[in-house]
Amino acid sequence: MDGLDSLAVHERRVARDLALLGLPPANWPATVAGPDGEPALDVLVVGAGMYGVVAAGALLLKGVRNIQVVDRAPEGLEGPWITYARMETLRSPKHLPGIPLGIPGLTFRAWYEARFGMAAWEGLYKIPNADWQDYILWVRRMLDVPVRNGVSVLRLSPGAGMVAATLATPEGERVLHARRVVLATGRAGTGGAAIPPGIDPSLFPALAAHSAEAIDFTRLRGRRVAVLGAGASAWDNAATALEQGAAGVEIYARRPFLPQINKGRGSAHPGFFEGWAGLPPEEKWRLLVYMADLQSPPPHETVLRTLRHDGFRIHFSTPITGARREGRAVALTMPEGGRASADFLILGTGFVVDAARIPELAGLAGQIASWGDRHAPPPEARRPELARFPWLGEGFELEAREPGACPGLSRIHLFSHAAMASLGAIASDIPGASIGAERLAQRIAAHLFREDIAVMRGRLEAFAEPELESTPFFVPAAFQRG
Ligand SMILES: Cc1cc2nc3c(=O)[nH]c(=O)nc-3n(C[C@H](O)[C@H](O)[C@H](O)COP(=O)(O)OP(=O)(O)OC[C@H]3O[C@@H](n4cnc5c(N)ncnc54)[C@H](O)[C@@H]3O)c2cc1C
Known part of the structure; x- marks a missing residue:
């Protein structure tokens, strides 16, 4: 078969x-x-x-x-x-x-x-x-x-x-x-794609895209790609760009290192699923803040997939404060006068x-x-x-x-x-x-x-399926009073 x-x-x-x-x-x-x-x-x-x-x-x-x-x-x-x-x-x-x-x-x-x-x-x-x-x-x-x-x-x-x-x-x-x-x-x-402040909207679509958009990666062959964010989608896009022949991909991350533990997985059991709704708001908030502050790591497979390629770099503790067009490239600015440049920018910054x-x-x-x-x-x-x-x-x-x-x-x-x-x-x-x-x-x-x-009540009242018709105790509806 x-x-x-x-x-x-x-x-x-x-x-x-x-x-x-x-x-x-x-x-x-x-x-x-x-x-x-x-x-x-x-x-x-x-x-x-x-x-x-x-x-x-x-x-x-x-x-x-x-x-x-x-x-x-x-x-x-x-x-x-x-x-x-x-x-x-x-x-x-x-x-x-x-x-x-x-x-x-x-x-x-x-x-x-x-x-x-x-x-x-x-x-x-x-x-x-x-x-x-x-x-x-x-x-x-x-x-x-x-x-x-x-x-x-x-x-x-x-x-x-x-x-x-x-x-x-x-x-x-x-x-x-x-x-x-x-x-x-x-x-x-x-609520839509989360676009960090300072990103010039006129970069889209020629020089920038959010990770949730359709991206023609063949256009990025031989180009330098910058990726903002270090979550799973940021890494997936970095890996895809490299596999499709990008000359280099640089991830810019605000954090000093990647989140290490996926607390979402640690809370994926019926207790959390069935019980959360009944928690007092203070307790829900404490848990939300705890998980939001820790964030989730990208899956290790995705990281290893990206690292298989030359031309990959990640910059930790490097927030990007602005991105604008400079000729045919994207100029990225950082605090304290830091600057970088790329041919295309991908925002792996999630959703609002x-x-x-x-x-x-x-x-x-x-x-x-x-x-x-x-x-x-x-x-x-x-x-x-x-x-x-x-x-x-x-x-x-x-x-x-x-x-x-x-x-x-x-x-x-x-x-x-x-x-x-x-x-x-x-x-x-x-x-x-x-x-x-x-x-x-x-x-x-x-x-x-x-x-x-x-x-529902009307239908119930109209429901008249005689259960006892086949027994000696059957009483037709007309004789049921008193
Ligand atoms: C890149 C990515 C990877 C993920 N991987 C995992 C994973 O491995 N494991 C996991 O557990 N979760 C994962 N998730 C999270 C979650 O499971 C997915 O987001 C999943 O798709 C959620 O299903 P959904 O039906 O809510 O939304 P979607 O699958 O996004 O479906 C929403 C649908 O709504 C339609 N729609 C939207 N607006 C309108 C409108 N106004 N009129 C008509 N149609 C409309 C869209 O066309 C779309 O088809 C991932 C999420 C993303 C974004």
Whole structure:
């Protein structure tokens, strides 16, 4: 049996497991009309990356089936994995279950063994990016997640009972109404690329790029490349540039040495995932500050991959205070008059988390509560970049800065790394994904049920399946009084 045959066998097994578990249940929420008179969606999920797929999967498995997922990327190109993630394999270990939502057959390992065989699994060191992308697409297919690719959400406008989403579709702009919206727009969707002050915007795109952009590395052949930042993406880009023939790559890092320990991995267990939400804000803040100050090291494989090349240098304790065009090159400035030059600049500086800078929420900037609004840490623990994290409800709901000031705001659920401060790492990386999705779906199902209680009660009252008809104790409805 070849890989595709054995995958087909496996798929039948997964379908049977789902049937044995009675999943997915029939749709149960009430049908609610939007302001246009058309039935509204119960949930619109924005983003069909790993988190969008697992969120939608979890909702379907709760019988919330009137949902739609949209992604602006073409099918197969969602998220970073085969677009701007320039590592050779995932940074995570291979044995993470993936996004199985509690179904063993939906784990990465089950898919991989079915597709490539047990021996291949045994021989696998870490997961190649393209396999991870294929796996996410496969889970999407197995759970029948309704996705429309090539559709962007431009704007979200919450109101009483409904959120209006303005979409750009291949057929033109249109407005869709949904009772709840899940923003699963990824790392790049939490406020945009972090661009340090002093970087001249006119350098982009000819002489500079952020690591999350498409970069034509063939153009950098024989050129000198400067990279700002020393995290995993900075190193991935340095290695890629060298492999593609850059003459030299120099990383500039503010720190005197690389972070040594990945505390994220040390906290990737159900205690942190399930327990974080219930911690008092002071305790969450202490942990956030501790992890933010320590930062995470790049994976050792990435460092070794970079060091295989001549022409690599890293400058520690070297902050870059400015970058501007000088002829056909980039002039970099440092404190105390230090200077350097490069032919191209790559910013491996990560992403901002700031709900006020999320484009889909632009009309709501200033109304969304952040940690800075709700929590006042002692002076030594103040961190402006953490204070900008949104303050979310227990089901990832946005909250209004002034309670009651923005009806419907809490109908938008931020299911991304922006939830880290409020709910822990259950919408950030792979390990917390199933736990985060379960929490999200459970809370959304509960909201819908509460809102639909009149319909639920009406349906219950109309439910009239006679249990005892075949027994001597059957009493027809008309005779049941008294
Ligand atoms: C370079 C890189 C490497 C990583 N490696 C690892 C790793 O090895 N292990 C790990 O655990 N984590 C890793 N992560 C962290 C995390 O797992 C990934 O960011 C992962 O992609 C998160 O999934 P997501 O679904 O939240 O976001 P994404 O995968 O980024 O998906 C978001 C989707 O939303 C779509 N979208 C955005 N805005 C809109 C809009 N307005 N309308 C329609 N669609 C929209 C995008 O097109 C995209 O497809 C990595 C992150 C990055 C950036």
